[in-house]
Amino acid sequence: MNSPNGSVSPHAPHGNTVAKVRAGLARRRAAETRFRFYGLASLVVGLAFLAIMFSSIIGKAYSAFQQTYIGLDVQFDERLLAPEGKRDAETLAAADYGGLLKQSLELLFPDVKDRQQKRALNKLVSSGAGNDLRRLLLAKPDLMGKTVRVWLPADDDVDMFAKGQIDRHDSEGDRRLKDYQLAWLDKLQAEGRVEKRFNSLFFKAGDSREPELAGIRGAVAGSFLTLMVTLVLSLPIGFAAAVYLEEFAPRSRWTDIIEVNINNLAAVPSIVFGLLGLAVFINFFGLPRSSPLVGGLVLTLMTLPVIIIAGRSALKAVPPSIREAALGVGASHMQTVFHHVFPLAIPGMLTGAIIGMARALGESAPLLMIGMVAFIVDIPRSVMAPATVLPVQIYLWADSPERGFVERTSAAILVLLAFLIVMNGLAVYLRKRYEKRW
C-alpha cells in the first residue's frame, strides 16, 4: 500500500488549493506517523502483557520443582515401634513414628529443653515425615533396630527459607521462623543435612493442607476422567449434529431456530452452565456431587456449540463436486455423506474438537458450582468418585494463605499450560498437515 501523499496534480484549477494542501501536508504526515505509532504501541502493549504474565508465573513457579529435604539419623527403635515385640504389619503400620522423629531431632539438638521450642523443633520436618518412615520400614522390615540417615521433606516454612523467600534480616516478629529455628537450620546446613532435591512428590501426591506434601496427581487424574467423559459424549453428538445441520437439515424455520440457539449457547457465560448442572444433574437426577461424571456432562454441554460450529465449517469447505460425483454413481444421500464428505472433513472437525477440549480443560467456573471444589486427598479412580480438576486445584491453592502454595500454584499453572500447548499444537499440526485447499 503505497502512500499517495503530496502527489498533487500540477494542473490544479486554483493555485490556492495547492497552497492549502501543501500547508497541511506536514500536519497530515505527522498525524500519519502518530496513528501508525499508536497502532504499533497497542500491539506492543498487548504482547508485553503476555510476556509479563508468563515471566511472572514462571518466575514464581520454577522453585516449586525443588523441595528442601532434611537428613536425619533415624534409629528404628524397637522399644518405641513394637513395644510388645510383635513385628506384624498391623503393629508396624500403627506405630508411633512421630516419636521416632522426635528422638532423632533431640539427639541432634540435646540442649533444647523448653516445651515450646521442642514443638518448634519437631516442626522443622514436614508433618508427613512420619508416613515416609512408615513406608520405608514396611518396605524394608530388616531396618528395625538399625540407625540410618533418612532424607525427609522439610516443613514449608523451612523450605521457603531455604529458597530465600523468608529473609533472615526481617525483624523476628515479621517472619514465620524464629531466631532459634534459624540457628538450628544453620547448624543442620553446616552439617550437610539440608539438601534441595527434585520435587517428585509434586507429581505423585494428591492434595494436602501442607504445601510440602501437596501434589497435582489427584487433580490431573480428575481432569483426565472429566475430559474423557466430555470427549466420549461431545464428539459423537457434536459431529452428528454438525453433519445433520450441514448436510441433511431442510432449510426451515426450525433449523434456523437450532442454528441461532447454538450460536447463542456458544456465548452464554460458563457459570450459567454450572447452574444448569447443579439444578438438573445433581438435584434432579441425583448424580453424585463433585464427580467427574457430572463435570464431564456440564463441560459437554459447554463444548458442544464449539464442536458443532467448527464441524459445520469443515463440512462446508468440502466442495459440492464431491457430493455430486458420489450421488452421480448412485450412492444414497447417507452414503455420500458418510463415505465421502465426512472423511474429507474429519481433520477440520477434529481440529475444532481439540480446541473445544482445550477450552474444557481450562474451564473452572461451572465446576465450582457442582462441588468440584471440595478438598479431596484421594486420587479419583472412577467417574463417580469425588474429584477435582487442575484449574480448580489452582483456584484452591491460590486461595490458601500458606506461602508455600504460591510457588506450587504457579507450577500447577505451568503444567496446565503445558497440556494446553500440546493440545493446541496438535490442532495446528492437524490443520497444517491435512488441510486441503480445493
Added chain:
Amino acid sequence: MQKTTLLLLLLLLIALAFYFGRQRSLQLAGGPIRNLHSLPNYYGYYTALWCGLPALLLFILWLGFETSIITHLVLADLPEDLRALPPDRKGLLINDIRNAVNGQFSGEAQPAMRAAADHYRHLQSLSNLLLSVLAASVAMAGAAWGRQRIRKDHRARNKVESAVMIFLMGSSLVAILTTIGILLSVLFESIRFFEIVPVTEFLFGLDWSPQMAIRADQVGSSGAFGAVPLFTGTLLISAIAMAVSVPIGLLAAIYLAEYASLRLRAVAKPLLEILAGIPTVVYGFFAALTVAPFVRDLGMSMGLGVSSESALAAGLVMGIMIIPFVSSLSDDFINAVPQALRDGAYALGATQSETIRKVVIPAALPGIVGGILLAVSRAIGETMIVVMAAGLSANLTANPLDAVTTVTTQIVTLLVGDQEFDSPKTLAAFALGLVLFLITLALNVIALHIVRKYREQYE
C-alpha cells in the same frame, strides 16, 4: 458380574449379530449379491441394531433407577425407630449405609447398620445378576428377531439409514434441550426466590447482605437481597475492562491488518491469540497476586487509598483477557472491507491513516460494534478473575480504587460450600443467574444480528 464386563459382553454380542446378519443375507442371496436389495453389510448393521439398541436402552434405564430402588428397599427393611426419622436425618443415614457398603464405617458400627449394609450389598449383587441375565437375553432375542426378518428384498439400507437419521436429528436437538434446561432450571428456582423476596426489592434494592439468620434470635444477619450494588459493580469492572481492551485491541488489529508486514503479522497475530487460550483461572491468579498488589502500591505511593481488592486490578486483567477477542474480530471485519474503497480514498489524495479513519473504520463499524458487544457480554459473564481478585464487599460506588463485587462472584460464593438447598441464600444465586443469562442473551442476540447483517453487505 460387573457393569463394565456386561458392557463388553454386549459389544461382543453386537459384533456377533453383525456377523450373523451379514452371513444370513449372503446365504439368502445364494450367489451374486445383486440379488439382495441392500449391500450385505447393511443386513449386518440391521441385525446389530436390533441386538444392541433394546439391550443398551434397558442397561441405561436400569442404571438410572437401580440406586433409588435399592435404597427404597433397604429403608423399608430397617427397624421401626430408624424408619421414623425425619427426612434430613434419613439422608444422612442413607449416606452412612452407602459408606458402610464400601467398607468405611463412621464411628462404631451399629448392628442395624451392618445388617442394612449387608442387605444393600445383597440387593446390589442381585440387581447386577438380574441385569446381566436380562440384558443378555434381550440382546440375543433382538438379534434373533432381526436376523429372522431378513429377506432377499428386505430394505435393510433404508431402515439402517433412518435409524442413523434419527440419531443425527436427536443430536442436533441437544442444543435446544440445553437452552430449555438452562431456562427451566434457573427460572424455577428464581420463582421460588421471588416468592420470598419481591422482584422489585431484588432489582432495585440498594443493600446486599445475603447472610440469613440461622437461629431466629440471631443478631445482625437480616438477609437483604437488593442486587443494585452487584449490578453496578459488574458494570464498573466491565467498563474498566472495555476501556483497556477496546482501544488496545482495535488499534492492534488496525496495525496488523493495514500496516504490518506479512512476517510481523504471521508472528504477532498468533502470539496475541495465545492470550485468548489462557484459562481464566490463570488470569485470576495473576490479578490477585501480581496486579492487585502492584496497583495498591502504586496508589499508596501517590497518596491514594487503594483497596487491595480494587475493581481496577480485576478490570485491568479482564481487559487483557479480552484484547485478543476484540482484535481478532475487528481484524476480520477490517479485512472484509473491499480494497476498492481504500483505493478510492487514496485516489482522492488521502493518507493511509486518513483512509483508515474515514473510510475503512466507518465501513467496518457495524461489525466492530457487534464484536465489542460480544466482548461486553464476555466481560459481564467472566467469573474466575473477579472471584479471585474482586472481593466480596457489596459497595455501591463508582470509584475504581474501591472493592466491589459482581453478579458472578456472588453466584459462586452463594453456591460453593455446604448449603441447605431451599434457603433464600442459594435461591438468590439462581435469580442472579437468571439476570446474567437474560442480559448476556440479549447482548448476544443484538450482536449476532448486527454482525450477520453487516456480513451480508459485502458478500
